[in-house]
Amino acid sequence: MTQAAPPAAATPPASPAAAPKSRTAERSLARRALARPEIGALVAAVGVYIFFFAVAPTFRQADSFATVLYQGSTLGIMALAVSLLMIGGEFDLSAGVAVTSSALAASMLSFQLTANVWVGVGVALVISLSVGLINGLLLIKTGLPSFLVSLASFLMLQGLNLAITKLLTDNVATNAINDMDGFESAKAVFASEVTVFGVDVNITVFYWLAFAGLATWVLLRTKFGNWIFAAGGSKESARAVGVPVNLTKIALFMTVGFAAWFVGMHLLFEYNTVQAGEGVGNEFYYIIAAVIGGCLLTGGYGSAIGALLGAFIFGMVNQGIVYANWNPDWFKFFVGVMLLLATLVNLWVRRQAARR
Amino acid sequence: MTTNDLTKPTPAAEGTTEPVVQLKGVGKLYGNVRALEGIDLDVRPGQVTCVLGDNGAGKSTLIKIISGLHQHDEGEYVVDGKPVRLHNPREALNLGIATVYQDLATVPLMPVWRNFFLGSELTRGPWPIRRLDIERMKETTQTELSAMGIHLDNLEQPIGTLSGGQRQSVAIARAVYFGARVLILDEPTAALGVKQSGVVLKYIAAARERGLGVIFITHNPHHAYMVGDHFSVLRLGALELNAARDDVSLEELTNHMAGGTELAALKHELAQVRGVDVEELPEVVNSPST
Numbered sequence: 001m002t003q004a005a006p007p008a009a010a011t012p013p014a015s016p017a018a019a020p021k022s023r024t025a026e027r028s029l030a031r032r033a034l035a036r037p038e039i040g041a042l043v044a045a046v047g048v049y050i051f052f053f054a055v056a057p058t059f060r061q062a063d064s065f066a067t068v069l070y071q072g073s074t075l076g077i078m079a080l081a082v083s084l085l086m087i088g089g090e091f092d093l094s095a096g097v098a099v100t101s102s103a104l105a106a107s108m109l110s111f112q113l114t115a116n117v118w119v120g121v122g123v124a125l126v127i128s129l130s131v132g133l134i135n136g137l138l139l140i141k142t143g144l145p146s147f148l149v150s151l152a153s154f155l156m157l158q159g160l161n162l163a164i165t166k167l168l169t170d171n172v173a174t175n176a177i178n179d180m181d182g183f184e185s186a187k188a189v190f191a192s193e194v195t196v197f198g199v200d201v202n203i204t205v206f207y208w209l210a211f212a213g214l215a216t217w218v219l220l221r222t223k224f225g226n227w228i229f230a231a232g233g234s235k236e237s238a239r240a241v242g243v244p245v246n247l248t249k250i251a252l253f254m255t256v257g258f259a260a261w262f263v264g265m266h267l268l269f270e271y272n273t274v275q276a277g278e279g280v281g282n283e284f285y286y287i288i289a290a291v292i293g294g295c296l297l298t299g300g301y302g303s304a305i306g307a308l309l310g311a312f313i314f315g316m317v318n319q320g321i322v323y324a325n326w327n328p329d330w331f332k333f334f335v336g337v338m339l340l341l342a343t344l345v346n347l348w349v350r351r352q353a354a355r356r
Numbered sequence: 357m358t359t360n361d362l363t364k365p366t367p368a369a370e371g372t373t374e375p376v377v378q379l380k381g382v383g384k385l386y387g388n389v390r391a392l393e394g395i396d397l398d399v400r401p402g403q404v405t406c407v408l409g410d411n412g413a414g415k416s417t418l419i420k421i422i423s424g425l426h427q428h429d430e431g432e433y434v435v436d437g438k439p440v441r442l443h444n445p446r447e448a449l450n451l452g453i454a455t456v457y458q459d460l461a462t463v464p465l466m467p468v469w470r471n472f473f474l475g476s477e478l479t480r481g482p483w484p485i486r487r488l489d490i491e492r493m494k495e496t497t498q499t500e501l502s503a504m505g506i507h508l509d510n511l512e513q514p515i516g517t518l519s520g521g522q523r524q525s526v527a528i529a530r531a532v533y534f535g536a537r538v539l540i541l542d543e544p545t546a547a548l549g550v551k552q553s554g555v556v557l558k559y560i561a562a563a564r565e566r567g568l569g570v571i572f573i574t575h576n577p578h579h580a581y582m583v584g585d586h587f588s589v590l591r592l593g594a595l596e597l598n599a600a601r602d603d604v605s606l607e608e609l610t611n612h613m614a615g616g617t618e619l620a621a622l623k624h625e626l627a628q629v630r631g632v633d634v635e636e637l638p639e640v641v642n643s644p645s646t
């Protein structure tokens with residue numbers, strides 16, 4: 001802060017106004033709850049839970065719930081980063097393949113160099129952050145919409161994933177790395193199971209919850225969070241009052257890069273090998289989870305808790321269909337319905353909240 | 357009438373203090389469009405400089421240069437005697453120059469108090485857990501807004517749900533609070549009612565009393581004349597009038613604003629339209645002597 005003393009407070013011009021008179025009654029708790037972006041997703045999550053609880057007996061078991069949470073977490077860690085980016089007013093269509101790129105990089109680097117896998121993990125982190133940085137710089141330098149810029153990087157990454165993997169392995173999948181140095185410790189960090197009340201829960205679930213807490217804190221309680229909302233809500237106004245908009249956007253793209261690395265490492269150490277063609281299409285699921293969670297496509301509005309709920313709904317629908325013994329082909333249909341309903345609910349909720 | 361007669365500076369009023377902000381022959385091009393040319397402007401502590409002019413005259417462009425949103429292409433921009441080139445509004449704020457923009461005031465979806473402190477947030481705590489000092493920001497916002505005669509029940513409400521005038525008042529209160537040395541207001545009274553306009557004018561006067569340099573942009577010569585110490589009228593990107601208060605009357609100012617001869621022509625045209633009573637229209641003053 002450059003100016004410490006509040007100058008205006010010293011000599012306020014005589015205020016002609018009478019004593020402050022409240023025109024609206026204390027806003028009710030319900031009204032305040034309705035003003036939260038994630039309320040629609042909460043209602044939807046409860047609804048979906050009750051639905052599958054009723055139709056699929058297996059869904060009621062504790063270990064099924066752990067599987068649902070696991071499904072939610074691998075999607076949800078990415079959805080968190082993507083929701084922050086969307087609140088900041090941008091898209092990243094390369095987010096889906098970026099996960100695969102990171103896993104491929106770590107795997108092939110360690111394998112080719114017969115190095116400790118942690119070397120690969122470290123280099124993959126640098127690569128993932130660089131991809132985010134490049135996306136951000138491209139956006140700012142070209143002034144093109146992020147939809148286009150990240151579509152281009154999506155295609156480029158997808159091409160690189162396949163081409164380099166085939167070049168190095170003569171195959172579309174990487175060699176297994178489970179007998180290499182450091183594998184066990186890396187697996188413990190990224191892909192172990194934790195037993196809670198006799199139920200095995202994947203460690204990603206805990207990361208997911210922790211990241212959601214961190215993201216919420218950053219969004220609502222820090223300077224940077226304020227800048228994210230402002231950069232997405234009105235870029236020019238934000239810049240005019242001194243917000244470093246470009247820096248904020250680059251940091252958000254790099255956050256997506258970090259999340260892609262994290263999920264990529266999980267997939268690598270969970271399955272030992274990576275399919276080069278994976279990840280395509282997931283970018284839309286991340287965006288959908290964020291939108292179900294209350295993020296506006298136009299930016300400037302949304303929440304991390306909403307994205308958490310959005311991904312949780314995905315997990316429930318994904319597994320619920322299996323537990324209900326339905327054809328998994330129904331999954332996409334369900335997602336479509338959910339997206340439509342959630343967007344309508346969010347729209348309605350916002351209208352209610354805006355009404356004074 | 358010659359402009360030269362009017363631009364004589366009154367040494368008593370203008371020579372005493374050094375200007376904080378000074379423009380010397382500043383020009384600005386938007387591609388091929390020449391938005392500004394040869395602008396001289398002095399902003400002195402404890403003085404209100406009014407900038408008047410028609411729509412598209414270049415008023416907003418002028419203040420965007422001073423506030424660091426755009427860069428000038430010609431001439432010199434001098435702060436405290438040193439030529440500067442501001443690359444972003446942050447640099448201007450750090451020099452103590454705060455602005456209320458005509459079109460870029462607030463972020464609609466963000467709460468009132470977050471808008472008030474946007475870009476200059478108060479924080480507490482050591483680094484990894486440095487967080488917003490929400491209590492203090494809300495308190496300050498409430499105090500500053502009531503001093504301005506605005507009473508909001510809920511500072512959490514998105515600023516987009518306020519009326520245009522209320523929004524503008526928040527933006528002004530913010531600039532007054534953060535403008536340590538120079539306060540720039542781009543048509544602050546345009547969206548306001550009579551009472552709120554009065555409050556803004558009082559604020560401008562109070563800022564002058566405290567020794568701030570104020571640039572007040574307006575379409576309204578009456579408002580300008582109430583608080584102004586110096587008047588600059590822009591026409592098509594060039595200075596048409598640059599005069600101290602002692603050298604210009606309200607009539608002359610109004611006349612310059614409207615473009616004296618054009619107004620006379622308009623009156624003549626209107627006289628030929630049935631139903632317009634020309635006698636009711638204000639007198640056109642063509643020169644100081646009439």
Ligand SMILES: Nc1ncnc2c1ncn2[C@@H]1O[C@H](COP(=O)(O)OP(=O)(O)OP(=O)(O)O)[C@@H](O)[C@H]1O
Pocket residue numbers: 386389391409410411412413414415416417418458
């Ligand atoms: N970003 C821009 N790009 C190109 N031309 C611009 C831009 N901004 C302003 N102009 C042009 O520069 C000229 C001056 O505009 P400016 O906004 O400074 O006028 P103004 O005096 O503030 O008008 P008003 O009273 O309507 O606010 C106009 O002709 C306008 O079309």
Ligand SMILES: [Mg+2]
Pocket residue numbers: 415416417458542
């Ligand atoms: Mg303007």
